[in-house]
Amino acid sequence: QVQLVESGGGLVQPGGSLRLSCAASGSFFSINTMGWYHQAPGKQRELVASITKGGSTNYADSVKGRFTISRDNAKNMVYLQMNSLKPGDAAVYYCYASAKRSRFTASLSDYWGQGTQVTVSS
Numbered sequence: 001q002v003q004l005v006e007s008g009g010g011l012v013q014p015g016g017s018l019r020l021s022c023a024a025s026g027s028f029f030s031i032n033t034m035g036w037y038h039q040a041p042g043k044q045r046e047l048v049a050s051i052t053k054g055g056s057t058n059y060a061d062s063v064k065g066r067f068t069i070s071r072d073n074a075k076n077m078v079y080l081q082m083n084s085l086k087p088g089d090a091a092v093y094y095c096y097a098s099a100k101r102s103r104f105t106a107s108l109s110d111y112w113g114q115g116t117q118v119t120v121s122s
Contacts, residue, residue: 001027002111004095009116016120017083022095022113024076032098032108034071034078038091038118045094049080062088082118090120 008020024031035050035058049069050058057069068081078095095113 001101002031002097002099002109004097004111004113006093006095006113006116009093009118011119011121012085013122014086014120016085017081018085018118020080020082020093020095020116020118022078022097024078024097024099024111027101028099029102029105030100031073031076032100033096034098035096036069036078036080037094037096038089039094039115040091043091048093050096051078085118085120087120090118092116093118 002024003026004022004024006020006022008018012018033050033052036048037045038048039045048060048063049067051069051071066084071078092115094115097111098108100108
């Protein structure tokens, strides 16, 4: 029972930077892993970066060294700092979260944001 709202997308020139933010709200006990996925036209949605509640990160090879994922557990937010952007990074970026609905629920549920457009063009 989590709502995810992304912000920060837009148009940027190659080599530029953007910072995406995602805010989680709703009724839940805790949020586990959070992440960012992107999807370009005609392509499958794919993982960009993820971060566990403890801070362990995972990145797609294509963004390593350029993107940084972070989170603020107290605020239930996750961020994606994107530097040295390339035209190939252009896509709709979706926030992801897995959450435990209550302290009595054993399993986690998956949630997705509505997406924010990132365009990289001169």
